[in-house]
Amino acid sequence: MSFDEHQACVQQQELESALALARRDGISIMGAGGFARALRVACQGQGIKVHAFIVSSRTQVDNEIDGLTIHVWDTFPSDLLHYPIWIGIFNNHINAELTGLRKQCLALGFRDVRTPQEFFSWVAPAMGWRYWLAPLEGYRSQWPLIEQARGLLVDDESRVAYDAIVSFRLGIVLDDPITLCAEQQYFPESLRRWMPASGCSYLDGGAYDGDTLRMAQSALSPAQIYAFEPDPGNYQRLCAFTAGQASSVIQFPLGLSDTPAFLRFRSGQSDASSLDSEGDCTIQVAALDDLFRHTRIDFIKLDIEGSEIPALQGACKLIAEAFPPFLAIAGYHRWDDLWRIPLLINDLSKNYKVVLKVHKSNSFDAVFYAYYQDHQ
Template sequence: MKRYIFGAGIQGKAFLSALSKSDVNVDGFVDNFSSASTCLGLPIVKPEELSDKHFEILISVGLISHVIKKRMMSEGFTRCLDFTQSVLAYPGIIHELKTKSMWWHDNVEERLNLKRISKFKSLLSDTKSIELLEQIVRFRTAFKPEDYVIPQLEETQYFPSDVDVFSALDDIRFVDAGAFTGDTLKALWNKKKNRCVSGIACFEPDIHNIKKLQEAAKRLDISRNLYIYPAGLWSTMALLSFDSCVGSSSAITESGGNTTIPVVSLDDSVYHMAPNFVKMDIEGSECNALKGAKRIIKDFTPVLAISLYHKPQDLWEIPLLIREYCDNYDMYIRVYGDMLLETVLYCIPKK
């Protein structure tokens, strides 16, 4: 049976490496956007160029692999495996991808501080979160397929149906840290129901994303209550090195960035709006940004939706830091991406 990998990018190449090590034959790559004709010695074709719709297609593109599978199936392809199905069918892919994951560290003690993770576990408020944390620890330890965390693709990230992020909010004063091109704003607008949104502060340092963010706000007709800060978030005001990747992975770096950006703290910039919902997905700067939001967390106890996966220690350092600032939170975790990407901590004010 012929077999193709959908996506000729970094993860597609990792898929090929893992399959080759397991003596699994791959006949080529399927890619709609690549301008190259080959990748690592194999042909790159477009879906319409495949003569047989029964070839096995392994989708290496994370986060939207289920969308790609649905489209491919609608076009008549019968053997499409989304990202999760691919790594479970060929577990060697897990071991190939683990070292490319942001939460990876080759020192297990750096990857897993079990004493501090135990403290975090004691703060979790539902069985699902506790079991999920235990599964994450097992997966980070042994990388067994049976411990692979299947992402909640059917849920809306930052606004899940099984964690009521709006329960304590009559109106919404929202901080979107890492606003990207407005994807979270769209989700907020779809999920807010009849609640009034009285203010939104978006932080997005990448100039390539800001124009699209402005356009998204205009389409949603929310520009009157929206303030866009062309800056990153940090513990203090500063100028820092920044790697602008023209995408969702642009990040502050210690050195070697391709530009310099201003950064500010939430306490210095939006304390006056008394935020009651703060979302952060800022590519590893979450701990520093939370330190710069200490007064807001202490004084207003906002709902928090914070990414936990960019650094190995984020899994325990972020929740324990928040607990240090405020002990009036119920905490939950959920996973929305493959290989533990898009792991989110929710902190909901106790009633």
């Protein structure tokens, strides 16, 4: 795909008009969860009045939040249709797919419907890190790298998925959802021929409670598993799962990065616990090259909430070995992971072939798979 400067200019003018309208008339917010509540606070900081939250079911929430009324879709006052509505729902659930929610709002009679990727530029400083959401001008400024990374993908399916993600995140294509891969995440059947044989060594960065270890045992039958999980609660559940496992499992209560360090961490967020300068605890992180100097690793899976790039940088020697590991790297936590991860993989080893598959709604669980071209 190529950058359309005229299209970008037209879109920018439209969004500036939408922001002016929101500041003049106020908005409603679809949803009433954590993202919606943070959006309301951010809007107040921008001088944008929020008239109401609108939700699909009364069983989800109370009648109001901080004095703001919550209405249900089929009973909200008709005068709210005169105001723009911003979708305050942002996750990977199938019922939270943004193009579908946008269509629902239009069907209800709202004329000005805005998705998170459209309005995030206006509220980003107050919203903080929200996975891949970023001001649209950020994507536009990185277009040469976006195109360069696309050129590294080895098949048409990957390039189609890549284009769909970029168009979706830029708010260019909001009528149809991104086509999802129906194969198992991290171990897709179409790539099994490139994965290591039974009896391999498997390394799981972000092992959570053992969920991906179960899949790895089924898909790979590894002889040795190395599982990394820094969240204290998740680590306890991981150890409970691995107790008595047939294959050898070594658990590490560590995070992964490019150098050893102690860093602040926000724990207790289920599978979304992550590094955070204002987190509630401190964890230790380590570099894989330091831990496995004399150990062969055949498969590396990383899903570590935005730390994938430093973790890969800390594994550059492992990846440059005579038998580079198969890689399955989450590519959706940071907005620029979409191009930085494939470019980094290529820098670490020119022999890798890179494939992209999207496993969850709204471009979440987009995973880059990389295999060594001589492994067949």
